[in-house]
Structure formats: structure tokens, C-alpha cells
Amino acid sequence: xxxxxFFILSITMMATLVLIVSALFFYIDPLFFYRKTxxxxxxxxxxxxxxxxxxxxxxxxxxxxxxxxxxxxFEEGYVDEKLKTKSFNASLPASTAREQSMVAxxxxxxxxxxxxxxxxxxxxxxxxxxxxxxxxxxDFPVYMYDRSxxxxxxxxxxxxxxxxxxKNIQANKNDIRSRRNPxxxxxxxxxxxxxxxxxxxxxxxxxxxxxxLPDYETSETMIRSFKNNVLxxxxxxxxxKFTFFFAxxxxxxxxxxxxxxxxxxxxxxKFKKExxxxxxxYPNAELYDxxxxxxxxxxxxxxxxxxxHYYNFINRYIIxxxxxxxxxxxxxxxxxxxxxxxxxxxxxxxxxxxxNTTIRKNYQL
Numbered sequence: 001x002x003x004x005x006f007f008i009l010s011i012t013m014m015a016t017l018v019l020i021v022s023a024l025f026f027y028i029d030p031l032f033f034y035r036k037t038x039x040x041x042x043x044x045x046x047x048x049x050x051x052x053x054x055x056x057x058x059x060x061x062x063x064x065x066x067x068x069x070x071x072x073x074f075e076e077g078y079v080d081e082k083l084k085t086k087s088f089n090a091s092l093p094a095s096t097a098r099e100q101s102m103v104a105x106x107x108x109x110x111x112x113x114x115x116x117x118x119x120x121x122x123x124x125x126x127x128x129x130x131x132x133x134x135x136x137x138x139d140f141p142v143y144m145y146d147r148s149x150x151x152x153x154x155x156x157x158x159x160x161x162x163x164x165x166x167k168n169i170q171a172n173k174n175d176i177r178s179r180r181n182p183x184x185x186x187x188x189x190x191x192x193x194x195x196x197x198x199x200x201x202x203x204x205x206x207x208x209x210x211x212x213l214p215d216y217e218t219s220e221t222m223i224r225s226f227k228n229n230v231l232x233x234x235x236x237x238x239x240x241k242f243t244f245f246f247a248x249x250x251x252x253x254x255x256x257x258x259x260x261x262x263x264x265x266x267x268x269x270k271f272k273k274e275x276x277x278x279x280x281x282y283p284n285a286e287l288y289d290x291x292x293x294x295x296x297x298x299x300x301x302x303x304x305x306x307x308x309h310y311y312n313f314i315n316r317y318i319i320x321x322x323x324x325x326x327x328x329x330x331x332x333x334x335x336x337x338x339x340x341x342x343x344x345x346x347x348x349x350x351x352x353x354x355x356n357t358t359i360r361k362n363y364q365l
Contacts (some may be wrong), residue, residue: 024154030165032058033144033155043171044179046164048092048186049099049134053144056106061088064107066100067120068094069188070247073312074118074319075185082323085116089186096132097125101229102145108237109147115243118164118322119230121275123268127216131230166204189312193305197353200252200300203307204350210261217263219270223278226271231278241284243322246272248290248314251297253307255348265345269338276334286327289334290318292341301355313363 008204029037031046044051056064071091079087090103100119108114133140145153155161171179179185215221234242235262257264266350272289279285296302296317302310328334 023163025156030161030168040172043168044185045167054091056090057110059088061086063087063116065089065091065118066103067091068095068122071120073187073315078114078316079319082319097225097229098133099140100129101233104233108220114240118243121244121246125220126225128223176354189304195300195303195305207256207259213261213263219267222271223274226275234282238284243286245288246291248293248296250303251344251348254345258345288327298352299354301357306309313360316363317359
């Protein structure tokens with residue numbers, strides 16, 4: 001056999017193998033990317049970024065959540081009751097603005113009608129180029145969120161897909177029940193260590209000083225990403241309501257950023273104001289800001305011991321507030337709220353903190 005014929009034969013055999021394996025995985029669909037399966041009971045084993053595209057296609061909802069882990073504990077049942085809707089929480093931990101935008105785009109594209117997008121605005125998410133997505137080890141699979149069918153080959157012919165299939169088979173064989181419900185698998189915090197005065201004191205005593213604020217933390221960078229990933233989506237979907245909110249990070253968390261470099265606070269204020277101005281151009285967009293709510297941010301009972309996340313009863317509080325209260329009405333009112341926020345952060349003292357179960361008890365959690 002000539003070298004040319006051998007080369008052609010080898011390429012043909014490889015292509016045939018890829019097609020056979022891809023067809024097999026299209027049928028089995030271990031991440032339930034194309035459809036719900038009747039072949040076996042689903043076990044949602046994949047990491048959030050890989051599992052979410054299929055869930056966005058197959059779950060029944062008209063309201064979708066997108067954002068970081070600060071939004072992961074919104075409970076669909078509670079949201080449905082309070083907002084009179086059918087919701088699905090598609091928040092991704094440590095997600096970038098582009099990733100969040102692709103989640104919302106996928107939901108809007110795949111569902112006949114998305115009435116409402118609830119979007120948590122996180123400074124971190126916008127602190128990069130507009131096309132920034134997570135790299136290894138949490139690698140964001142853009143090819144599973146875009147419109148192209150050709151690049152699905154990366155899902156259909158992948159060692160990761162094979163690994164997920166094996167884990168699904170083992171879960172069914174051993175009757176493992178822990179990751180069966182897509183509405184609970186990514187919720188967290190139950191049994192998490194509680195925040196403590198001791199941990200906070202240690203964190204406040206070890207604040208590293210920063211000589212210069214990185215370029216990616218400036219309001220210019222954040223607004224550029226905001227325009228590309230958020231505003232364009234709001235503009236292109238006038239029949240969908242977009243509710244945005246700044247999550248209630250603890251005051252000491254925000255104070256630590258301020259002490260690292262005062263420009264953190266300055267740039268975040270600029271971002272807040274500009275984001276509101278831009279959203280105000282569209283009747284289908286509204287904004288809430290929970291970062292000046294002292295009853296939340298000064299109460300350490302509301303927070304987990306990682307110094308960042310709040311418990312799920314705060315998510316319920318946020319939903320109640322959105323369902324009952326009007327969003328920010330105009331720039332003048334927002335500037336007053338921001339002034340309060342700045343005062344709380346700049347003049348924070350540890351002795352102002354309290355630990356009471358007022359909000360927790362209201363939700364019987």
C-alpha cells in the first residue's frame with residue numbers, strides 16, 4: 001500500500017471512529033445537553049458550567065437567575081410563590097459577566113418566552129475584558145452555550161463526557177441519590193461554619209496594603225464589560241423584564257477592600273452610578289441595591305464563616321424585598337443611598353457589628 005493510500009485510509013478510519021463515538025454519545029447524552037433521558041435515572045454529576053446548558057434547555061421555567069454564588073441559594077419554590085412565576089436558578093460560582101450573559105442568552109434562545117431575568121451584579125464579574133471567561137481548572141465551555149452545532153463535537157467526543165457517563169452508571173448501579181434533584185444540587189450553606197467575631201478580627205488585622213489599584217478593577221473596565229454583556233441583552237429583548245441587584249456583602253468585607261486601597265470604593269461607586277444611568281434608558285430594566293442595608297450587612301448572624309457568603313434566608317429576604325418594594329426610582333435617590341453606603345464603609349468600626357437572629361427567625365430557618 002502506498003503512503004498516500006495509507007494516509008487516506010488512516011484519516012477515513014479516524015473520521016469514522018469520531019462519528020461513531022459522537023453518534024453514541026449524542027444518543028446517550030451523559031450531561032443531558034440535548035434532552036431529558038429515559039435510558040436511566042439522571043445523576044447531575046457534571047460541574048455547574050458543564051451541566052447548566054442542558055438544564056437551561058430542559059427545565060420548565062419563565063424566570064431565570066444568573067450571577068455568581070451570591071445568587072445560588074435562591075430557592076425556586078420560594079421565588080415561584082412570592083413572584084407568581086416558574087423559576088430556575090442558573091447562577092454559576094465565581095462567574096464572569098460574559099458567562100452570566102451567555103446563561104441568560106441561552107435561556108432566552110431555548111425557551112419560547114422568558115418573562116423575567118434576575119441578575120446579580122458582582123464587581124468581580126466585570127473586572128476583566130468583555131469576552132473574559134473562566135479558564136482551567138473550571139474551564140467554561142463556550143461551545144455548549146453558543147448557537148453553533150458544529151463545535152458540539154467537543155462535547156460528543158470528549159474524555160470528560162466519558163467520565164460523566166461512567167459516574168452516572170455507577171450512581172445508578174449503587175443507587176446514589178445525592179445529586180438527583182437539579183433544583184437542590186448547587187445550593188449550599190447547610191452546616192457551613194458560622195461567622196465569628198474572632199475570624200473577623202483576624203481578617204481586619206491582616207489587611208494587605210495595595211500601592212496601586214489594578215486596571216481591571218477600574219470603573220472603566222467594569223462599564224465596558226457591562227455594556228457588552230448586560231446592556232446589549234437588555235436592549236435586544238424589550239419584552240423581557242430584567243431585574244438587577246447588588247448583593248448585600250458584609251460591611252467588613254467591603255471595608256477590607258477599602259483599606260487595601262481607597263480607590264476600590266471610589267471605582268465601585270462610579271460603576272454603580274453609571275450602571276444605573278445606562279439601565280435607566282430601558283423601560284424593561286430595574287435596579288436594587290442591598291449594600292447599604294445595615295440590618296443585613298452589620299449582623300454577622302447572616303453570614304457564613306468564609307467571610308463572603310450569606311445564608312439562604314438572606315436570599316429569601318431579597319426576594320421578599322423585590323416582590324414588595326419599588327426599585328431605585330431616579331439618580332438623585334440613588335446618590336443618597338450611595339452616600340449612606342460610603343459613610344457606612346468609611347466609618348466602619350468592629351464594635352458596630354452585632355449578632356442577632358432577627359432575620360433568621362423571620363424565615364424560620
